[in-house]
Amino acid sequence: xxMQVALADVQEVLPPGNDPKLPKNVTYQPGPRWDAxxxxxxxxGQRAEExxxxxxxxxxxxAMASVERVRIVxxxxxxxxxxxxxxxxx
Numbered sequence: 446x447x448m449q450v451a452l453a454d455v456q457e458v459l460p461p462g463n464d465p466k467l468p469k470n471v472t473y474q475p476g477p478r479w480d481a482x483x484x485x486x487x488x489x490g491q492r493a494e495e496x497x498x499x500x501x502x503x504x505x506x507x508a509m510a511s512v513e514r515v516r517i518v519x520x521x522x523x524x525x526x527x528x529x530x531x532x533x534x535x
Contacts, residue, residue, distance in 0.1 A: 447505075484512055489520040493529035500530060 467473060486503045488496035500517055507515050519526040 449508075484514065485516040485518060487518040488526060488530070489518060489522075491526070493525055496526055497529055497533050500533060 484507070486500060488499055491499065496519070503517075504515065517530055519530050521527075
């Protein structure tokens with residue numbers, strides 16, 4: 446399930462500090478941190494299915510980090526990746 450909420454509606458539930466005390470069997474991983482070098486994904490040489498999975502994960506992370514523009518590099522080749530990525534996006 447995917448949903449979008451305003452940043453003002455999000456509340457911190459973990460205590461401040463570097464070593465939060467979490468209940469047993471609970472883990473916490475901070476969200477993605479983006480800079481200019483991570484706004485591109487290169488799937489050249491991957492199979493179409495694994496490339497689509499990687500692109501989907503990349504786009505989810507970019508959306509969570511409020512990145513407005515990303516680049517997906519699929520190469521030319523026989524056009525299989527190009528069609529698969531276009532189908533994913535379209």
